[in-house]
Amino acid sequence: MKKKLTTVQFRGTKEQEEKLLEVIEKYRGTKGAMMPILQEAQDIYGYLPIEVQKIIAEKTGTPLEEIFGIVSFYAQFALNPKGDVSIAVCLGTACYVKGSGDLINKIQEKLNVEPGSTTPDGKFTLEATRCIGACGLAPVLTINNDVYGRLTVADLDGILEKYL
């Protein structure tokens, strides 16, 4: 999956940095700790901009390019901050054969946003996800932490309106 570098200015706080340093300290001496460190760093900042990667590189003594290599490899590490409303349409097989492809096309068209990116106003992030395991409710999408299932394209207006 291609990842775009962010153009949003970094706004990390002192508190966030302290938390991150604690995390790095916690894993000192643990074998193969880079993944958990990055995961917890993403929990703290919401994403992993280059500024955060630099702190981790410096404190763990790992080359920055190695860290960037890991961050850009895994789909869940985000280089861009997410919008206030995060929409994830399941494109697992069970959802796909029941029409989730139409759902994501429609949302893309309605919000004018590509999957994997955020609207310019920072409001909506649209993502295509792999199976979330709610195949019994296919096709499904999640908005923030709410799950919407057994959907048709016609349901989308009503659902999106709640978040406008």
Place this chain on the structure above:
Amino acid sequence: MIRSHVLICGGTGCTSSGSMALRDALEKELEAKGLTEEIKIVTTGCFGLCALGPVMIVYPDGTFYSMVQPTDIPEIVEEHLLKGRPVERLEYHEKTGDHHVANSLNETNFYKKQKRVALRNCGVINPEVIDEYIAMDGYAALGKVLTEMTPEQVIDTILASGLRGRGGAGFPTGKKWQLARNLVQDGGKKYVACNADEGDPGAFMDRSILEGDPHALIEAMAIAGYAIGADEGFVYVRAEYPIAIQRLDIAIKQAREYGLLGKNIFGTGFNFDMSIRLGAGAFVCGEETALMTSIEGNRGEPRPRPPFPAVKGLFERPTVLNNVETYANIAQIILNGPEWFSSMGTEKSAGTKVFALGGKITNTGLVEIPMGTTLREVVEEIGGGIPNGKKFKAAQTGGPSGGCIPAHLIDTPIDYDNLLAIGSMMGSGGLIVMDEDNCMVDIARFFLDFTVDESCGKCTPCRVGTKRMLEILDKIIAGNGELEDIDRLEELAEYIKSASLCGLGQTAPNPVLSTLRYFRDEYIAHVVDKKCPAGVCKNLLSYVIVADKCKGCTACARVCPVGAISGSVKQPHVIDTAKCIKCGACMSKCKFGAIIKQ
């Protein structure tokens, strides 16, 4: 004195349909009625019938309620729990012949043919309470292994059972353990790892086991540790499974408190502990060497084999890696004996297999069946057939690495070797049913798009080859295909299969090859006739109004976003195909079925 237990499913499927709100409502109602001393709520793992969620079972009578809403709770409490009269309208009714009957869970067609070994505790116990697992003979197998058996005997037992890996390729589990024990004997560290990176989109059995019976995994990994001489374990779980991660974490902590993990387990001097590592959304990490590279904290790229993990695995040390469902069978084999296990299933595929039934099927959910059950039994009896009177077209197994089983092979008994012989594979157990409305070229494209996206990029055949195949499919779907493209697809597929580094690339062409094998006519229709027989591929179809059926109500013309439909009131309308953007809005609006795709 507890007189009744109410089991509410807390698996991901039911949680998504609101089972936690249901539980809260029930808790409140029981409190209000002063029944908390008499009636106990048990939040369990997945029952399997996700399509009917949220589901709820009331014991001792075993009444099975489906699709229960919080607003139904007062009635259930008043009528059923206080007065003893089950609420009939909420009971699960199954159509048998001409009439509907209410059945308890075990009597339903969905459950009758199932044989639950790996899922035995899912939907039965509260996974967050270790005592409930122990009450179901939990950790008895670990006790038996540590106090009565040598590591060699453990390995011999697993070998004799005929258990094969449930994660995909079906390698004999006992053999794997034997290699990890014997190949390197330098007294150094060894590891036990569990693959819970369930990447096949549409398979969720491993998640259900983690959510519904996490101790079964912990116990089995400790047994594996004893067998191969390891004292440390890792479980690599998909980060998309928050409930599973949380329950496994609770289970590990409880096992430590009870002395079932840690130092000197059962006073035998055996040490074993384990930790969880989260994936971060990379399908290739389901491949064993890539998974280990990821646990080590790197980009999850596969390594060439040999050396195999049994010689050089995690941190360059011998490692045994099995998937969750494989581990979930271990304790039962130890307790009931290998003969018991091999008596189930077929000669070369012993035991049971869990499948995630999904797609165009009535009873979507999780089923565990003896190997050798036919696809027809799974689809028609357990799965309740295809909804909306549609016809079965194919079932897809093995996810992006597998293939399709067409209708004329529906009587194939499902086991490892039969599936391979017909060009599919067991995979982790996703079983997606497709009906006549699904286009097989589109499905092949869907899987290839997935592998292109997930290819790690390390080796060229997979990185470039799958991309070229996808481009050819895109060309065909857009209506620009030529007959030679089909040959090119087949040629590329062979190169990719034989030259890729890991399982992802070696199996990536399978969905294309298998659809070409059974649905070649559909490819031809796309390429030669420029038609999509299933009416899926937008560029190849047009919307037409059947004049005889059109009443001239103007509904379609009003809903059309581009004004492509014209006609006067009460006169048949016409679609201008040049303007039409094929959004389908008119078709869903028409009450008379006058608009068709062709």
